[in-house]
Amino acid sequence: MYISLEGISKRYAAVTAVDEVDIAIGKTEFVSLLGPSGSGKTTLLRIIAGLERPTTGRVLIDGVDVTDLPPHKRGIAMVFQEFLLFPHRTVRENLAFPLRMQQLSKEEIASRVAWAAGILSLEGLEDRYPNQLSGGQQQRVALGRGLVAHPKVLLLDEPLANLDRELRQEMEVEIRRYQMQLGIPFIYVTHNQEEAMSMSDRIAVVSKGRIEDFAERSEVYDHPKTAFIAQFVGRSSHFNGTVSAVSSEGASVDISGVKLHVSRNANLKAGQRVVVFVKNEKVQLEARTDTARANSIDCRIKDIILRGAYAEYILDAPALGAELVATRPRSETVFTAGQEVRAFWSGDAPDIFPADKAA
Ligand SMILES: Nc1ncnc2c1ncn2[C@@H]1O[C@H](COP(=O)(O)OP(=O)(O)OP(=O)(O)O)[C@@H](O)[C@H]1O
Ligand SMILES: [Mg+2]
Known part of the structure; x- marks a missing residue:
């Protein structure tokens, strides 16, 4: 070197x-x-x-x-x-x-x-x-x-x-x-x-x-x-939760009663307090349906900010007691402010850390 x-x-x-x-x-x-x-x-x-x-x-x-x-x-x-x-x-x-x-x-x-x-x-x-x-x-x-x-x-x-x-x-x-x-x-x-x-x-x-x-x-x-680093690099939303179960496939996290699956378990233990980060571009949106979907949360679109090729959806997620942001290409389905939608992401999208080491 x-x-x-x-x-x-x-x-x-x-x-x-x-x-x-x-x-x-x-x-x-x-x-x-x-x-x-x-x-x-x-x-x-x-x-x-x-x-x-x-x-x-x-x-x-x-x-x-x-x-x-x-x-x-x-x-x-x-x-x-x-x-x-x-x-x-x-x-x-x-x-x-x-x-x-x-x-x-x-x-x-x-x-x-x-x-x-x-x-x-x-x-x-x-x-x-x-x-x-x-x-x-x-x-x-x-x-x-x-x-x-x-x-x-x-x-x-x-x-x-x-x-x-x-x-x-x-x-x-x-x-x-x-x-x-x-x-x-x-x-x-x-x-x-x-x-x-x-x-x-x-x-x-x-x-x-x-x-x-x-x-x-x-x-x-x-x-x-x-x-x-999760907080400082990239743009993301984060939630505090508790690990409810751990397996070789990852962890289940309880966030204000909402169960989410995280496909990394990062050496977590059941009962542990954690903070979960999801990058804005990993949050996807769809119209609400009756079909269940893992890692999904009902939201209401509060505001839409246009950033060139991307639209930033500011979402109210009452079940999480938090705000969530989704950044989507403008070429995707367009949603409008006030619309009720469902936000979801894949199990490998979140980054998860013990809460005691949170920023
Ligand atoms: N000559 C000095 N005497 C006392 N404290 C100092 C001195 N120089 C820097 N510090 C302190 O050391 C810390 C680091 O300062 P530094 O200037 O390296 O930060 P930085 O990362 O470059 O910040 P910025 O992005 O604001 O430029 C700060 O708390 C600063 O107040
Ligand atoms: Mg400096």
Whole structure:
């Protein structure tokens, strides 16, 4: 592995910002650190960069212990949420700045600036000032300042947070493309799950300074390892219940008198309090009939929110004493607000966790 964090903790007086983190990242990996505000993402990134000293543990890059090395000797570049461009310097001067600091020759600086401008599609904009650029172009210059020094690793801390949604999605595709083109690891901090999902090979989910799981993005999404991840990744409804029976085929869960079957039993015991999550896109809808159906609940459509190709049905489920959301393709049968329907899902749809470990 190219970057290893071993037993990294960071304490500020009473606050433990990072708590015993062990992760290893490959040479061509795109890894996201995904977690809510205050979970320790930036602190972890600053420790990798050398801007912060860990209280315990060590950082290795390419087999070398860099824990005691200052930032400029680590070969790491960092891009921040605030673009931090110099307003009174041109694009070319902004890009050249980190190289001037390294006292490279004029020719070398010119060639690297041209290289970065090429990769980032900034050609023709070199003589403009930041206020003459769009938000996306400014962000590309900020990325360029990270790349010109030919870092071994690029760290990005919520670099797209100030961009509007459309531009952000465009930049996600571009950033991933740069990373593949450069063949160096990118470590990308975000609290935005869509960003993490769109770009990463693997995602480390961070909560309270700890890594809840570090796995392939589809694994994190499809098989959340903890209730916290089930809550934080994807969109879902959740219910509290009690396990009424367990078998090799899974578990029966009683939720306010409604019996549901869960085809995973996750080492549960009868009588145990649990929390059950069902992702919105796994909830299906049908008109009510007299035919019984497993894992179904009578609902009333409270509201319908249109999201492009999808419709989000907000459902009142009186029997569960809860609200339930179903996200369906708009090409499917259309239901209307106020309609009485039946919501259902397959037995392998829910994720189930002991309630004591719930988020
Ligand atoms: N210099 C500091 N002194 C004291 N506490 C700090 C310091 N830096 C960070 N913290 C605390 O450490 C915890 C983690 O902070 P950090 O900035 O790493 O979170 P984050 O995940 O990046 O959050 P956000 O998404 O809001 O940027 C927070 O509780 C924060 O208040
Ligand atoms: Mg942060």
